[in-house]
Amino acid sequence: MMRCRVPDYLGTVLLLLGIAGAVVAAPPKVTPVNESSPATIRKDLKARGLAVSRVTTESAGGGLEIAVQRDVVYAVNGERKMTADVFVPQAVAKRPRAAVIVVHGGGWLKGDKAKFHPLATALARRGYVAVAIGYRLGGEAKFPAAVHDCNAATRWLRASARRYHVDPKRIGAVGGSAGGHLVGLMAAAPHVASLQGRGGHADVSSAIQAAVVLAGPMQLTTGPVARKSREQPESSNANKWFGRTLDQAPELYRLGAPFTHFSPRTPPMLFLRGQYDAVAANAEGRARLAGHKVTTRARVYHRGRHGCWNQHPWFDVMVDEIDNFLAQTLGDPTPGQLITWDGAWLKAEGIKVFRGDDRVELVVVGNVSNRVLKLPRLNNPVKTVEILGPGKPRKLKIAPKQTHWEIRLPTLARTGGGVPNRDTSSVRIRITTVGRPWSSRLPRVVAPATTGSDAIVLGSHDAVVVGKNLRYEPQPHKNTVGYWTRVEDFCWWSVYVERPGRYEVGVLQGCGKGHGGSRVAVRVAGQQLSFTVEDTGGFQAFRQRSIGHVTIPRAGLYRFEIRPVSKKTIAVMDVRQALLKRTGPVKAAADSASGE
Numbered sequence: 001m002m003r004c005r006v007p008d009y010l011g012t013v014l015l016l017l018g019i020a021g022a023v024v025a026a027p028p029k030v031t032p033v034n035e036s037s038p039a040t041i042r043k044d045l046k047a048r049g050l051a052v053s054r055v056t057t058e059s060a061g062g063g064l065e066i067a068v069q070r071d072v073v074y075a076v077n078g079e080r081k082m083t084a085d086v087f088v089p090q091a092v093a094k095r096p097r098a099a100v101i102v103v104h105g106g107g108w109l110k111g112d113k114a115k116f117h118p119l120a121t122a123l124a125r126r127g128y129v130a131v132a133i134g135y136r137l138g139g140e141a142k143f144p145a146a147v148h149d150c151n152a153a154t155r156w157l158r159a160s161a162r163r164y165h166v167d168p169k170r171i172g173a174v175g176g177s178a179g180g181h182l183v184g185l186m187a188a189a190p191h192v193a194s195l196q197g198r199g200g201h202a203d204v205s206s207a208i209q210a211a212v213v214l215a216g217p218m219q220l221t222t223g224p225v226a227r228k229s230r231e232q233p234e235s236s237n238a239n240k241w242f243g244r245t246l247d248q249a250p251e252l253y254r255l256g257a258p259f260t261h262f263s264p265r266t267p268p269m270l271f272l273r274g275q276y277d278a279v280a281a282n283a284e285g286r287a288r289l290a291g292h293k294v295t296t297r298a299r300v301y302h303r304g305r306h307g308c309w310n311q312h313p314w315f316d317v318m319v320d321e322i323d324n325f326l327a328q329t330l331g332d333p334t335p336g337q338l339i340t341w342d343g344a345w346l347k348a349e350g351i352k353v354f355r356g357d358d359r360v361e362l363v364v365v366g367n368v369s370n371r372v373l374k375l376p377r378l379n380n381p382v383k384t385v386e387i388l389g390p391g392k393p394r395k396l397k398i399a400p401k402q403t404h405w406e407i408r409l410p411t412l413a414r415t416g417g418g419v420p421n422r423d424t425s426s427v428r429i430r431i432t433t434v435g436r437p438w439s440s441r442l443p444r445v446v447a448p449a450t451t452g453s454d455a456i457v458l459g460s461h462d463a464v465v466v467g468k469n470l471r472y473e474p475q476p477h478k479n480t481v482g483y484w485t486r487v488e489d490f491c492w493w494s495v496y497v498e499r500p501g502r503y504e505v506g507v508l509q510g511c512g513k514g515h516g517g518s519r520v521a522v523r524v525a526g527q528q529l530s531f532t533v534e535d536t537g538g539f540q541a542f543r544q545r546s547i548g549h550v551t552i553p554r555a556g557l558y559r560f561e562i563r564p565v566s567k568k569t570i571a572v573m574d575v576r577q578a579l580l581k582r583t584g585p586v587k588a589a590a591d592s593a594s595g596e
Helices: 008-017 038-047 113-124 145-159 178-188 224-231 237-242 250-255 283-291 314-330
Strands: 066-077 080-089 097-103 129-133 166-176 210-214 269-274 296-301 351-355 359-365 372-376 382-388 398-400 404-408 426-433 455-459 464-466 471-473 480-482 490-497 501-511 519-524 527-532 538-552 556-566 574-584
Touching: 066 145, 080 113, 080 145, 097 113, 097 145, 097 178, 097 314, 113 129, 113 166, 113 314, 129 145, 145 166, 145 178, 166 178, 166 314, 178 210, 210 314, 224 237, 224 250, 237 250, 269 283, 269 314, 283 296, 296 314, 296 490, 398 471, 455 490, 480 538, 490 574, 501 519, 519 538, 527 538, 538 574, 556 574
Parallel strands: 097 129, 097 166, 166 210, 210 269, 269 296
Antiparallel strands: 066 080, 080 129, 351 359, 359 426, 372 404, 382 426, 398 404, 455 574, 464 490, 471 480, 480 574, 490 556, 501 538, 501 574, 519 527, 519 556
C-alpha cells in the first residue's frame, strides 16, 4: 500500500480553511417544536395570560342556583339499575324548561356520569334541566346496549317531564368523544327499532330536538375508527365494543354509525372540536345533513386537543357556544333574564356582572379609581353604554385600549352637606352588544356560517391584534381594527375552511382623505397577496376591496394575516372585516396565489 505524506504547509491550510475533520464542529442539533404537545400549548396560552386547568363543578360557571338529585333510576335491565344525576335550576320558571341529556365519553369502555358533572352543572346554572346519565360500557354489555340506555334515558325524561318542570318537546343532548357518537345516534336513529331496547316507556318517543357532538365519530366504516379496527385490532376500542372487527361484521358497524341514519328527520346538530383533533372529521357528515336540509354548525377551538372540553380555558367558550346553540334550537332557558356572569369576563372586587342575550350589566359598589372603569374587551361590537338610574339612562363613552376598554363614570350630584342626594353606594351600567356578549383571550376560530356557505366573513371583533397601538374599536360608527399608526403592528384571524377550493380574498377597508397609498400584505395558506390602500374619504368610510385569489387545497385550520409593508402618512387604514369567498374547486395551476 502506498502512503502519501501531506506536507506540513498543506495541513496548515486545511486547518485554516476549517476542512480538517478535527476542527469542524458539528452543527447544533435543533429539536423541532411539537406545536400540539400539552407543554407547548400551556406555554403559548400562558403567554396570553391563560392557564390550563381541569374543570370542576365549582369552576364550571353560570349564575343560577341549582339542586342535584343523584342516582335517579331511569331504566332497569334485568337486575341492573341504570341511573342518572339530575341538575335542576332552583329559580322559578314561568314555563317548563328545556332539558339536556349529558353523555360522557371514554371510548365506549370506561368513564361514568360524574365525568360530565361540570358540564351538567354549567348548563343547569344557565337555566336548563341537565341530566348526566350512566350507561352500560363495553366490558359489561356489547353494542347496542349503550345506545339502548341513552334512548331509554330520553324516554324516561320525557315521561317525567312534569316532575322536573321540563317541556317534553324541548329535549336536547350533548356528548363528548364516544358520548358524542352516542348522541349522534340518539339524534339520527330514534326510528330504528333495533336501537331502542327495552328500558321502559316503550310508548314514549326517544327523539331529541337538538344534538351537540364534541369530537364524536359519525362514520365507523371509514375514517380513524375503521383504520384502527383493521390495522390495530387488538387495541381497537370499537372492536371490543362491537365484539367483532369491521371486516368481520361490516353491517354492525354501519348500523352503529350515525352517518348511516342521517335524514330530513335529524334535528339541528352542533359539532365542536379542538384544533389538533382532526378538525375536518365531520365534514362529510355535515355535507350529508345539508343535503337533507338539516341545520348544522361546526366550531373549532384554538390550540385545543381531544378532550379539551374538560379543561379551562376551552370549557368556558365551548359551554357558551353550546348554550347559544341550545337557546336558538330549544328556546332561551332564561328569556329576558339576566344571570350572573361569574368570573368569565371580569373579576374585580366591588363589581358584580350580569349577562343577558344582548347586554352586560355591571353593578359597581364603592369608589372607582379616578372614576375610570377598566374592563376586559368583549368580542362584540357595542351598540350603547349607559348608566342606569332614576329617569332616563345616561349615555357614556367607551374608550378602547389595546388590551382593555375604559369607561369614565360621571360625578354624581350631592346635597349641600356633601351627602349624595340619592343612594349612590352602587352604580349600574349597561353595555348593549351586537349578539350575545362573548369574551375570551383564547382566539376565536372563524368558521363558515353554514355547511354549504361560499363566504367566510372575518369580523374585526374576532381579530387578534399584535403591536403597540393597533386595537379593536367596538363603537357603532367604528367596529373596526384601528389605530394602525405603526407599520410593525398587524392582525390575524384563525379560520376553519371546510370546503377546499379557489378563494377570492377581500378586505373592507377605510382610509382618511389624503392618507391612501400604504402597501399591505395579506397572507393565508402559505400564499401572499398585496394591495395598495385606497383613500375612501374617511377612516370609517369603508370600501370593499378584492385583493386577489388563493388556493386552499384541503379542509382545515388556516391563519389569515394582514400585515403592512409600508405606511404612506399618519396611519395605514382601518379594517372592518376580511372575506374569503369560494369561487370554484382547486385548480392544478402552477401559481396558487394571484393578485396585483
